[in-house]
Amino acid sequence: NAPAYENIIVDTPRPGVGLVTLNRPKALNALNSPLFKELNAALANFQSDASIGAIVITGSNRAFAAGADIKEMASKTFSEAYNADFLATWSQLTTITKPIIAAVNGFALGGGCELALMTDIIYAGPKAVFGQPEIKLGVIPGAGGSQRLTKLVGKSRAMEAVLTGRNIDVEEAEKWGITAKRFDTPEGCVEGALDTAELIAGYSKIAVKAAKEVVNVSEETSLAEGVRFERRVFHGLFATQDQKIGMKAFVEKVKPEWKHE
Ligand code: HXC
8 A cells, every 4th residue: 555656766675674766867856846745755654664663765876866846946936935934844854763864876966965964874876976056046055954064064164065056076075974984886875775774773663763862962952961861861761671672682692682662
């Protein structure tokens, strides 16, 4: 009973792993409203599917996503954009509590870069290109790029990227810390992301959820508050069966059989 999608391909290629492949090849996966609606629906399905432990989002070898769909946006008026809170639905992705890995090959520009920045881990293929070229279109990043890129790479680099709109190739992206890992081939990048997702999906889902939550809190809070929050969540995990299971398995030198409780 999988829903039929027109702009994405949804699959579960490994145990516990959900894969979304953006699939508008003729438009270099430009992100239009129907595509994002489908992406949000697919992510919501993975979020509520107890068998899924981690998610990978990828595109094609040529493009992860070349931005928001310029043709769809071009004639929008201010009141249309404001009334519909244009792009607000994109951030639904950040409400997903399961880890999301972006496997980026080719262009990740504008909204495509912002989509990658909303995920938890970015892996890149040899020809990955990041950038916020909105300035060239007479606008600015609108899906969090100016905020998330700045937090990630610092003000000077983010300012230069956003003000010039230039491409950031994979070497530079790696140096800046945008990507967690670089792969030699596009296929290797996707397989690498699936490997990591499968590894994560094999852990206690309750611990994984807590781990993602505490790391994300570090983006929003002071160090002292963040450390306090982390410690409280850590204490809370001693009320789970999985903490007992995991530590007992270590002591007995056996593989833990997680209950996810
Ligand atoms: C709509 C797009 C598109 C986009 C590419 N296409 N990017 N359509 N929106 N963002 C379409 C092209 O119009 C073209 O369709 C087809 O995809 C192939 O693209 P080409 O330009 O022919 O390919 P190439 O010469 O290889 O150049 C690739 C490219 C270029 C460098 C990535 O397409 C490009 O500059 N795209 C726009 C990148 C960009 O500005 N992104 C930011 C968008 S603004 P046809 O029908 O002509 O063959 C944005 C706003 C963010 O994201 C606000 C918040 C999200």
